[in-house]
Amino acid sequence: MSALLTTKGVTVRFGGLTAVDNVDLAVPEGVIHGVIGPNGAGKTTFFNAITGLAQISDGAIGFAGADITRQPTYRRARMGMRRTFQSVQLLPQLTVLENVLIGMHDQIRDNVFTSLFRPSGRNPEEEEGQQRVIETLRFLGIGETLFKRPVELSFAQQRFVEIARALVAKPRILMLDEPAAGLSPPEVVGLNTLLRRICTESGITILLVEHVLSLVLDVSQRITVLENGRVIAEGTPAEVASDARVKAAYLGDEHA
């Protein structure tokens, strides 16, 4: 199976600091791949490089068979790459419905002009979008939040809305940046189950950056470990968990 997402020698430099250093990655389709490392290891910057938000100083990125190194972020998103953020980025003035509909922006192919002249004022594509939003929210167990605004939601619910926004686009790869941060242990377990369901039921590939080891080791099929921007280990959860360098990197960290 050829890889869905590949990075070759990706390097990101800010001024004098090298945040990501020559990172190679190959994520085949339909797996859950974790990226872990201590704080400041460059995980989020790596994510940003893949999604196009951070400029790479060196290296190449391939996605779905195409070289996307020069593609702007919105093109990458339209090719099926969706992500969530470390701190939840929902639009506070809008309801969950509107927030998640934004995830479907490039798929509601309405032409504003044709919909203007339809007498009934109905737009079938928009309605289809609404249905998909409802289904996605129900799948994530937050169906009743449809008309609520972010301020009315619990933190876990907000996180899930953000995941819904990414999922509703039926992406090829779902990139999650520390989705478990701020969740209580039972919520983390719920997240685990959800991620597995997403992967097996929808066949969506998941790339997961996480600081909470219990989640990542439990749910990933392969793991890449970063430290100071470099890859120090890669393999199955068992291999990585027993790797001496990984243990050393995490020494002093509370999370087990």
Added chain:
Amino acid sequence: MDALTLVVAGLANGSLYALVALGLVLIYKTQDVVNFAHGEVLMIGAFIGYIVFQLLGWSYPIALVIAVIACGVLGALIERIAFRPLSDQHHITLAMVTVGLSFALKGAARIPFGQDIYTFPPLFKDTPPIIVGTAVISPQSLVTIGVAVLLAAAMFVFFRSTTMGKQMRATQQNLMGARLVGINTGRIFSATWALACVAGGAAGVLAAPVSLLYPDMGANFLLKGFAAAVLGGFESVPGAIVGGLLIGVIEMLFGGYVSTAFQHLSAFVIIIIVLFIRPQGLFGRKAVHRV
């Protein structure tokens, strides 16, 4: 008209733009807000100068000092009352507040001064212009340039050598860090606004003898000062000053050699061209995207 004459006249105008730009950049660097009311600060300075010099009959230097102090106090008050409570709001909100302030100040000025266009009597009626080489320099120009240079130098010394000045620079570079080190950032903000309005008010009093005084007079200076700040990349005070001087000189040369009708607009045409070629301005750094 001789080139050198135009250049010196341009430097005089440019000094005014530089002072306005300085004020804009100071506030922007510290609080990430563009003060759209800065033109009105200039206007207030000009009118205070008018009141003191023309109506009260006191001397021009005193008018300058009083206007400058008054504007400084006004600036600190505005910051304390209108901006301190808002410091964490959306940038659009803050910008709107300065826009509203601009309208309010203009409207307020119209009440006493709206019926007429006022003129400041020329300061050097009897002094002949100074001839340096081929340049014919008006004494007023020299005063303007001189005061502006003094003010800029004073600020430079203030920033480099005094404690408060250093604290201001620290706050500009890193707000969080400054707070952690125990700097009273609230006071710094007030001081920044005060300084910015000092510069604006000074520009107003310096502009008064060569400009017509009316409540809307600030708009033109705001635009030119804004343009100067943009040329400087909106990041550095020296850049703003250089930008202001450049605009003043280019304007004059354009007016002298091409056409006076378009003189007013030449500054903007230059700005637009510069920004398209170099969006970060002449002295700015390229924006770094960070998530």
Added chain:
Amino acid sequence: MRSSIHRWFAPILLVALLLLPLSTDRYVQYILNLVLVYVVIAIGLNLLLGYAGQFAFAHAALMGIGAYTAALLIYRLHWSFWIALPAAGIVATIIGSLGALPALRMKRVYLALVTLAFAELIQWVLIHWKELTLGTDGVKVAAPELFGWSFKGDHRMYYLLLAITVVLYVIGKRIVESRLGRSFVAIRENEIVAQCNGINIAFTKGVVFGLSAFYAGIGGAMFAITLGFIVPDGFGMFQLVLHFSIVVIGGLISMYGSVLGAIVLTTLPELLRGFQSVQEMIFGVLLIIFVIFMPFGLAGLGKKKGILPDEILSRNWRDLKKKHEASLAAGSGDKVKE
């Protein structure tokens, strides 16, 4: 089925609006006409400043461009209003779209400068290009005609303005309740999220600048025929102050806000007639107060108090909400997540 309130509100309102001129004298009718003009203007500015969060200052100048395009076409070329009107919109759109260029390339701080400078430039052209615009002498604008029937007179003019306003309002509503409208708000709040969801920021900004300019141009043409006479001075800073005040006080990110703001701020100056200085100061103070305490204006206040219905950016959301609430009540399928 549509919500019952929604069902009869719009037709009743329409009938009331149609019957309105029967009860007004010329002066009041003139004011109402101005309200309609400013509803259109406000919708345009709200799209740009409210929904898309683009801090641009060219709206009054674009209104002037629309007004002068229509006025000059009618007065000098004797074109019919029915061609001059769309022409005004198109010319304003083309010029206004150029405003998107600085918005894309430069820091957001520069957009204000460039649009301000642009507005000054337009003012200057209107005043000084006398051969074209007749400068400060102004341009007389004859009332439009339709098949020989003239719209001359405030009462007749009203129906023409009402028709244009209603059409543009409905169009505006459909735009904001679509993916385009949502993308505007995404750009306002968080360009990074917008990009990561496939929104082409450059394109979207171009669209909103053009759309806003279109409304400004049409509003300008409406303004020209309402007043019957236009001068360059009318499209400068004071006009801009008025525009900003209307959308901020009426309510940003709201169609109702544009209407409310237009009503309040067109009638208010008439009550404060002859006090232009005080007007401006009051606008300024009101602007500050509203921005700080009521950032979503009168419309936002109305929605919070339940007087005004919500405005959600998705077509037919009311039907959806009814179904949603019904299914929640029936307890089907929507688990409660802790």
